[in-house]
Every structure is written in C-alpha cells, then in structure tokens.
Amino acid sequence: MAQKPSIPKGTRDFSPIEVAKRSYIMNTIKEQFQLFGFQPIETPSFENSETLMGKYGEEGDRLIFKILNSGDFLNKVDDALYSSKNSVKLTSRISEKALRYDLTVPFARYVVQHQNDIDFPFKRFQIQPVWRADRPQKGRFREFYQCDADVVGSKSLWQEVEFIQLYDKVFTKLGLEGVTIKINNRKILSGIAEVIGASDKLIDFTVALDKLDKIGEDGVKKEMLAKGISEDAIEKVKPLFNFIGSTSEKLDKLKSLLATSEEGMQGVEELQFILDTIKELPLSTAQLDLNVTLARGLNYYTGAIFEVAAPETVKMGSIGGGGRYDDLTGIFGLKDVSGVGISFGLDRIYLVLEDLGLFPETVTASTKVLFINFGEAEALYCLKAVQKLRLEGIKAELYPDNAKMAKQMKYANKREIPFVVLAGTSEIEKNTFTVKDMSTGNQEEINFEKLMSIL
Known part of the structure; x- marks a missing residue:
C-alpha cells in the first residue's frame, strides 16, 4: 500500500480561496508600495552561505537551512573531519549555499553589489518567501512570506513620517480599523540606560523593559536585578513603569528624565519631529502611540x-514592524549608508482580517458563468461565446466533458458559480442561450447581448 503523501512540518498548502485572500492582501500592500514610490526587486531564494552566515547571531545561524553541494558532496571531506562529527566544520565543506533567512541581508548584499547602478536614496520593496529551520508552532512557520519596504541612502526623518503614512494607508485600504502604530527611538533607550548608570547593561535593560506589558512591573524589576542592574538604577527608571499621558506629556517627561544625556535628547528631538509632523498630516484610521x-x-x-x-x-501579536538602521551595508564593506524600513506580517494580517470578517466577497469570486456541455457541436457553440465574454473580462468557462446534466449542475453549485448557461440544438438554431440564475432558480432564453448585460 502506497504511503500517504505529506508535506514538511512548518509548511502549508493553500487552497484556491486562501490563495485569493493572500493575494488580495499582497496586492493591496504592493499597490501602496508603488504609490509611495518604492521600486520592486527580487533576490534568489538561496544565497552563498557566507552572505547569510554570521549575520543573525549564533541562534539565527542555527535556523538557516543549508543546501548540500551537488554531486558527491562528501568528496572533499577527509576521514578525520568526518569522524570528528563536528557539524560546523563539516557543513562548510559540504554546503556552500543556503536558503535566505529574511529579505534584509539579501537586500544589503544587493545594494552593495549593484551600488554603481542604483540611484540613492534607493526605495525598494520586496514580497518573497523566506525559510527558517524553526520549531513549528501556532503562527510560526518554516516557510513564510515577508513584505518589506526600505529606503537606503538618506538620513532624513521625512522617511519615517512616510512609513507611518504607508502603514496607515495599507490598513485603511484593508478596512482594518483600530490599528496602533507604536513608536520609540533607540537613542532614547540608550539615553535612559546612560542616566541610570546602566549603559553596559543596555541590552539586558531594554529586553526586560520590553516585557512590561507581559510580566508587569514586578516581573521587570526581578529580571533587571537578575541581570545585575542595581536597585538604585531601577528606582531611577521607575517613571517608565507607569508612562501614561498625552504624546506631549510623555515627551515632556522624557525631556526631564534625559536632560543630562546628549544621545537621549537627540532621540527625543527626532521623535518630536515625527510626531509633530503627523499632527499636520492626520492619519485615516491608525493611532500613533509613543x-x-x-x-x-x-x-x-x-x-x-x-x-x-x-x-x-x-488577540494577536504585532502585525508589522521596522525602524532606522545606520550601517546595514557595512556587513558587506559599504560603510555609512543609512536606511529605514518596515515589514508587514502577511500571515497575521490574514488571520486578523479573517477573524473580523473583513475580506470582501469579491476576493474569492471565481467563475461568473459555466456553460453546460451537451456534446461536440454544442460545446463549440458555447466556447465561441465564452471567448467573447473573456474578451470583456468576464470569467467564464465550459464544462470540459459531456457528462450527465445533474453532475454538471452539481459542479456549478459546489464552485458557487452564480450563472449557468444551457445551449442545445434549439438554442443553436435560434442563436440564443438559456441562462439560469443559480441563486433563484429562474431561467430565460436570451440572445448574446442580453447575456452579456446580465453578466
């Protein structure tokens, strides 16, 4: 007995309806990317290993899918190395390529490799799949799409303003109200760490602070103490645990807290510019939150x-994110090229739209009319009409087989095709068509022009 086929864990098949809904989201995002002046690029699904390895940290390197060299990939491995079972050293000998982990590092490689052909600032978007050898779980897959937009070659804060507008525009077009765009600045976090005397613990401090909404004030304090941050430093940062008020009130609190930090005050000024500008360019549906x-x-x-x-x-995690980076291309030798970018979480956006019933019915609409097949002569007569309808952009098809009428009608019902056309010897002689409305059951014999107007 043949083994039942399956797919690898962490991957998915998508039905026609799911593909239609995913395409609706991607096309909406793509339309806005282009409206904002972003140009599309595509990079290979796999890169040279040295392009990817070492760019995501030790944990990230472990999650990169490696591709075995073609041919006899063990030919270059001596017995000593093979017997050592050192996977890191062995992998470098038998695998020279790997599936891309994200779109960001390949983009950096693209910019450096094509720097003489690119007009800076370079605004690019990319909608392509990526792969991660992660442990599959709900909402986490080994193969998934990323929808990224970036600008490199400009330090202007107008780019940040435009990205906020871009987020708002996309979610407005998708009919998704109540979205919150949270914003912060790395310089502010560095400044806070500086004024509390914990600059050497910046990462530990911010990682703990980032968990405030999950583990609460006591949990954050406990984690900070465990990471070696003093009680005195934690006491100084206490105002952040209950950081409420209007945007202007929050900025005033930050100015007071960061008065002695040059870097922190620079972060406040950058945020002030972005937030003040957005006030002059009101968002349609999204809320901006410092x-x-x-x-x-x-x-x-x-x-x-x-x-x-x-x-x-x-109940859903983040459905997008991004930020400013100052030296992305530096990993490939091109220094001081500042950039800023954002990403849309396609899979999570899909789940949110599905949960809220926001997919338009037209998204999954497929064939508008099915022509019943009564035989060779009748099929040819129908196919001539189908050809004319398609020229007018009407989705029409002919049932391929001269099967029983009941089978063909059942097929139309299952496909939720709204109209069925019957054309036998009588209709051919009169150059007419009998059209049936599947929702009401009503049918009438009409000419082609009337059929066109109904459809």
Whole structure:
C-alpha cells in the first residue's frame, strides 16, 4: 500500500480561496508600495552561505537551512573531519549555499553589489518567501512570506513620517480599523540606560523593559536585578513603569528624565519631529502611540523603532514592524549608508482580517458563468461565446466533458458559480442561450447581448 503523501512540518498548502485572500492582501500592500514610490526587486531564494552566515547571531545561524553541494558532496571531506562529527566544520565543506533567512541581508548584499547602478536614496520593496529551520508552532512557520519596504541612502526623518503614512494607508485600504502604530527611538533607550548608570547593561535593560506589558512591573524589576542592574538604577527608571499621558506629556517627561544625556535628547528631538509632523498630516484610521518600552531588534536599529499592534478586539501579536538602521551595508564593506524600513506580517494580517470578517466577497469570486456541455457541436457553440465574454473580462468557462446534466449542475453549485448557461440544438438554431440564475432558480432564453448585460 502506497504511503500517504505529506508535506514538511512548518509548511502549508493553500487552497484556491486562501490563495485569493493572500493575494488580495499582497496586492493591496504592493499597490501602496508603488504609490509611495518604492521600486520592486527580487533576490534568489538561496544565497552563498557566507552572505547569510554570521549575520543573525549564533541562534539565527542555527535556523538557516543549508543546501548540500551537488554531486558527491562528501568528496572533499577527509576521514578525520568526518569522524570528528563536528557539524560546523563539516557543513562548510559540504554546503556552500543556503536558503535566505529574511529579505534584509539579501537586500544589503544587493545594494552593495549593484551600488554603481542604483540611484540613492534607493526605495525598494520586496514580497518573497523566506525559510527558517524553526520549531513549528501556532503562527510560526518554516516557510513564510515577508513584505518589506526600505529606503537606503538618506538620513532624513521625512522617511519615517512616510512609513507611518504607508502603514496607515495599507490598513485603511484593508478596512482594518483600530490599528496602533507604536513608536520609540533607540537613542532614547540608550539615553535612559546612560542616566541610570546602566549603559553596559543596555541590552539586558531594554529586553526586560520590553516585557512590561507581559510580566508587569514586578516581573521587570526581578529580571533587571537578575541581570545585575542595581536597585538604585531601577528606582531611577521607575517613571517608565507607569508612562501614561498625552504624546506631549510623555515627551515632556522624557525631556526631564534625559536632560543630562546628549544621545537621549537627540532621540527625543527626532521623535518630536515625527510626531509633530503627523499632527499636520492626520492619519485615516491608525493611532500613533509613543511607547518607551518598545525595544524590538535593538542590536539592529539605531533610531526610530516601529511596531504595529492589531485592534484590541483581536488577540494577536504585532502585525508589522521596522525602524532606522545606520550601517546595514557595512556587513558587506559599504560603510555609512543609512536606511529605514518596515515589514508587514502577511500571515497575521490574514488571520486578523479573517477573524473580523473583513475580506470582501469579491476576493474569492471565481467563475461568473459555466456553460453546460451537451456534446461536440454544442460545446463549440458555447466556447465561441465564452471567448467573447473573456474578451470583456468576464470569467467564464465550459464544462470540459459531456457528462450527465445533474453532475454538471452539481459542479456549478459546489464552485458557487452564480450563472449557468444551457445551449442545445434549439438554442443553436435560434442563436440564443438559456441562462439560469443559480441563486433563484429562474431561467430565460436570451440572445448574446442580453447575456452579456446580465453578466
């Protein structure tokens, strides 16, 4: 007995309806990317190993899918290395390529490799799949799409303003209200660590602070103490545990807290500019929230940090995020090229729209009319009509087989095709068509022009 086929854990098949809904989201995002002046690029699904390895930290390196060399990949491995069972050394000999882990490092490689052909500032978007050898769980897959937009070659804060507008525009187009765009700045976090005397513990401090909404004030204090941050330093940072008020009130509190930190005050000024500008360019549906505990990707971001939260009515993690980075291309030798970018979480956005019933019915609409097949002559007569309908952009098809009428009608019902056309000898002689409305059961014999107007 043949073994039942399956797919690898952490991957998914998508039905026609799911593909239609995913395409609706991606096309909406793509449309806005292009409206904002971003240009599309695509990079290979796999890169040279040295391009990817060492760019994501030790944990990230372990999650990169390696590709075995073609041919006799063990040919270059001597007996001593093979017997040592050292996977790191062995992998470098038998694998020279790897599946991309994200779109960011390949983008950095692209910019450096094509720097003489690129007009800076370079605005690019990319919507492609990535792969991670992660442990599959709910909402976490080994193969998934990323939808990224970045600008490199400009330090202007107008880019941050535009990215906030871009988020707002996309979610407005998707009909998703109640989205919150959280914003912070790496310089503010560095400044806070400086004024409390914990600059050497910046990462530990911010990682703990970032968990405030999950483990509460006591949990954050406990974690900070465990990481070697003094009680005196924690006491100084206490105002952040209950950081409420209007945007202007929050900025005033930060100015007071960071008065002695040059870097911290620079972060406040950058945020002030972005927030004041957005007031002059009101958002349609999204809310902007200054959140000083936001610290995603701290090793990576150097300025503004963004994270998009779904409406509170939906229990879902972030559905987007990004920020400013000052030396992304430096990993490939091109120094001092500042950039800022954001990403949309396609899978999570899908789940939110599905949960809230926000997918338009037209998204999954497929064939508009099915022509019943009564035989060779009738099929040819119908196919001529189908051809004309398709020229007018109407989705039409002919049932391929001269099967029993009941089978063909059942097929139309299962596919939820709204109209069925019957054309036998009588209709051919009169150059007409009998059209049936599947929702009401009503049918009438009409000419092609009337059929076109109905459809």
